Amino acid sequence: MSYPLHLFWHRRDLRLADNLGLYAARQHTPTVVGVFCFDPALLQGQDVAAVRVAYLLGCLQALKEAYQQRGGCLLMVQGDPRQVIPEVATTLKATAVHWHEDVEPYARERDRVVAATLNDLGIAVHRQWDQLLHPPSAVQTQQGQPYTVYTPFWRNWSALPKAAPVPPPPDFAPLEATEIASIPLPSTHDLGFDWSGELILAPGEAAAAQQLAHFSQHAIYEYGEQRNYPGRPGTALLSPALKFGVIGIRTVWAASEAALEHARSDEARASIRTWQQELAWREFYQHALYWFPELAERPYRQGFASFPWVNDISQFEAWCRGETGYPIVDAAMRQLNETGWMHNRCRMIVASFLTKDLIINPQWGERYFMQRLIDGDLAANNGGWQWSASSGMDPKPLRIFNPMSQAQKFDPDADYIRRWLPELRSVDTPELLSGSISPLERHRCGYPPPIVDHHVQQQRFKQMYHDHFRR
Numbered sequence: 100m101s102y103p104l105h106l107f108w109h110r111r112d113l114r115l116a117d118n119l120g121l122y123a124a125r126q127h128t129p130t131v132v133g134v135f136c137f138d139p140a141l142l143q144g145q146d147v148a149a150v151r152v153a154y155l156l157g158c159l160q161a162l163k164e165a166y167q168q169r170g171g172c173l174l175m176v177q178g179d180p181r182q183v184i185p186e187v188a189t190t191l192k193a194t195a196v197h198w199h200e201d202v203e204p205y206a207r208e209r210d211r212v213v214a215a216t217l218n219d220l221g222i223a224v225h226r227q228w229d230q231l232l233h234p235p236s237a238v239q240t241q242q243g244q245p246y247t248v249y250t251p252f253w254r255n256w257s258a259l260p261k262a263a264p265v266p267p268p269p270d271f272a273p274l275e276a277t278e279i280a281s282i283p284l285p286s287t288h289d290l291g292f293d294w295s296g297e298l299i300l301a302p303g304e305a306a307a308a309q310q311l312a313h314f315s316q317h318a319i320y321e322y323g324e325q326r327n328y329p330g331r332p333g334t335a336l337l338s339p340a341l342k343f344g345v346i347g348i349r350t351v352w353a354a355s356e357a358a359l360e361h362a363r364s365d366e367a368r369a370s371i372r373t374w375q376q377e378l379a380w381r382e383f384y385q386h387a388l389y390w391f392p393e394l395a396e397r398p399y400r401q402g403f404a405s406f407p408w409v410n411d412i413s414q415f416e417a418w419c420r421g422e423t424g425y426p427i428v429d430a431a432m433r434q435l436n437e438t439g440w441m442h443n444r445c446r447m448i449v450a451s452f453l454t455k456d457l458i459i460n461p462q463w464g465e466r467y468f469m470q471r472l473i474d475g476d477l478a479a480n481n482g483g484w485q486w487s488a489s490s491g492m493d494p495k496p497l498r499i500f501n502p503m504s505q506a507q508k509f510d511p512d513a514d515y516i517r518r519w520l521p522e523l524r525s526v527d528t529p530e531l532l533s534g535s536i537s538p539l540e541r542h543r544c545g546y547p548p549p550i551v552d553h554h555v556q557q558q559r560f561k562q563m564y565h566d567h568f569r570r
């Protein structure tokens with residue numbers, strides 16, 4: 100007996116388990132073929148990070164093996180998906196193509212064109228949400244408007260019932276067609292990138308599941324306290340997996356709910372709730388990008404579009420290299436440059452420093468992050484930068500982080516600073532935290548003097564802000 104062939108187009112859902120669209124496709128027919136398209140428009144863009152490509156390729160390798168283990172096949176193709184996906188569907192005589200909805204403007208337009216072409220070809224299109232616990236239209240104000248403030252969003256979002264994970268397809272019927280235009284999995288180098296460092300999270304579904312299990316059995320219970328200390332392993336390290344959908348969000352939520360059941364103190368329960376709130380921040384920013392696609396190009400607060408940023412290129416480059424002379428800022432930037440990941444507390448510190456101390460356009464920092472982060476994600480990154488620049492959806496407009504007090508509070512023994520700035524290892528902790536390292540000591544360690552004075556610059560920024568917004 101022959102079954103209809105359905106194509107499942109993988110994009111940010113590089114897994115078999117808890118994959119709603121793949122599960123639905125497999126309910127229709129055992130002959131489900133996976134396809135991944137290397138899109139030059141995405142890979143040759145200005146905001147790609149080598150480390151992210153390396154992680155992506157590792158995940159694709161794992162996914163390919165997972166398909167094979169179940170008798171199925173993941174095709175790799177390259178080119179403009181608007182042409183390539185309908186071509187593959189036609190070649191394989193697929194009767195339907197499935198994929199998951201996305202929030203990014205590029206993806207939404209691409210999907211619109213692919214769906215229209217498939218419709219013209221008489222091939223069915225099945226689209227559904229998968230990467231969010233609640234799609235954008237499900238979380239709105241009583242007036243049917245999108246939320247622009249997090250707290251009421253969280254109240255509504257957290258009260259909604261959450262779907263349970265779905266199992267992976269047990270098997271697939273083998274593909275009989277012979278003419279499959281599948282390319283071999285390219286290397287990072289083949290795609291024009293160079294990454295030889297380690298990855299903070301091993302690629303693939305099994306590694307992500309293991310990481311979630313480890314976190315939700317241990318650190319989640321102390322997350323509320325530990326998550327703020329960049330020198331401690333207090334967070335989940337799941338952002339690359341969530342970015343590429345290497346783990347399903349329903350699985351992640353279920354793990355947090357199971358932890359809640361096992362929690363033995365109010366403190367532990369509050370910690371888990373705090374972690375769930377971070378998952379909601381992820382959804383808040385994705386909803387924001389969905390409803391306000393213009394956020395990808397400009398600030399939410401219109402007035403910031405004409406803000407007179409100073410934009411000193413040499414100061415920007417010093418920030419990128421981790422040579423501002425402010426130890427906590429430089430440690431964080433070196434962590435980013437060396438590993439492709441940065442602790443959330445430090446993302447906030449360096450983003451505040453770039454925008455409020457160096458008075459540089461946040462879009463410069465946003466792009467640099469995208470070029471370096473293993474978890475670089477348009478919605479989360481844009482949301483984080485707009486929050487830090489005070490240009491986003493945030494009721495508190497002028498937030499300026501003091502790098503010295505941040506270091507004193509969150510890296511009290513300067514472990515994190517010493518880890519990433521080995522040249523400062525012998526400097527006393529109080530000096531590292533206060534930044535009051537003498538010029539002689541800086542010279543001896545080969546560490547630069549501060550490129551700006553925080554106290555002067557924060558006054559300068561405040562003045563500029565008031566002048567600009569009073570006009």
Ligand SMILES: Cc1cc2nc3c(=O)[nH]c(=O)nc-3n(C[C@H](O)[C@H](O)[C@H](O)COP(=O)(O)OP(=O)(O)OC[C@H]3O[C@@H](n4cnc5c(N)ncnc54)[C@H](O)[C@@H]3O)c2cc1C
Nearest residue numbers: 334335336337338377381443446474475476479480483484
């Ligand atoms: C300037 C700036 C830029 C950022 N850029 C990105 C980015 O490109 N990609 C990205 O995934 N996160 C980004 N974040 C959010 C956050 O820093 C990371 O999600 C977090 O550090 C990832 O580590 P974790 O998995 O251990 O997080 P945990 O603290 O364990 O949180 C669990 C998950 O919740 C989500 N999450 C946590 N905090 C946030 C947040 N503030 N906003 C949105 N989602 C969140 C992530 O998916 C994360 O994996 C940015 C934050 C700032 C301030």
